[in-house]
Amino acid sequence: MIQKSNKKIGIFDINDKAKESLYxxxxxxxxxxxxxxxxxxxLKHMFYEKRWFKEIAKExxxxxxxxxxxFKNYSNASLRINVIMEKIWAKE
Numbered sequence: 001m002i003q004k005s006n007k008k009i010g011i012f013d014i015n016d017k018a019k020e021s022l023y024x025x026x027x028x029x030x031x032x033x034x035x036x037x038x039x040x041x042x043l044k045h046m047f048y049e050k051r052w053f054k055e056i057a058k059e060x061x062x063x064x065x066x067x068x069x070x071f072k073n074y075s076n077a078s079l080r081i082n083v084i085m086e087k088i089w090a091k092e
Contacts, residue, residue, distance in 0.1 A: 002060050002085070009062075011083040013069070017047040019079045026079075053083045063088055 001009045015023065023045075028036050050066050057064035062085040069077040 002056075002062070002087075005087065007087055009085045011053075011085075013076075014081050014083065015045055015047040016068075016079060016081045017049040020047045023047075023079050050081065053085075057085050060085075061088055062086060 027040065030036075053066060054064060056062070064086075065084045067082055069080045069082060071077040
């Protein structure tokens with residue numbers, strides 16, 4: 001996407017690695033362990049560190065903005081982040 005984009009790359013609804021324990025705790029509290037394991041069997045959610053996106057932005061000389069989701073009626077919003085990377089054009 002970095003090579004294809006003319007200006008910006010948006011990556012949304014990313015599981016925040018810093019909140020992974022809370023993510024699992026919330027889900028375990030809503031069901032007993034057997035129900036939890038059955039319901040989420042085979043569903044491996046990926047979690048990303050903000051640092052990973054920052055390293056990519058640095059490598060490709062991109063401006064980066066990382067921010068928490070703030071959707072009021074989306075229960076996962078408090079566990080997710082969004083990333084926007086922007087190409088920095090050199091002045092000619």
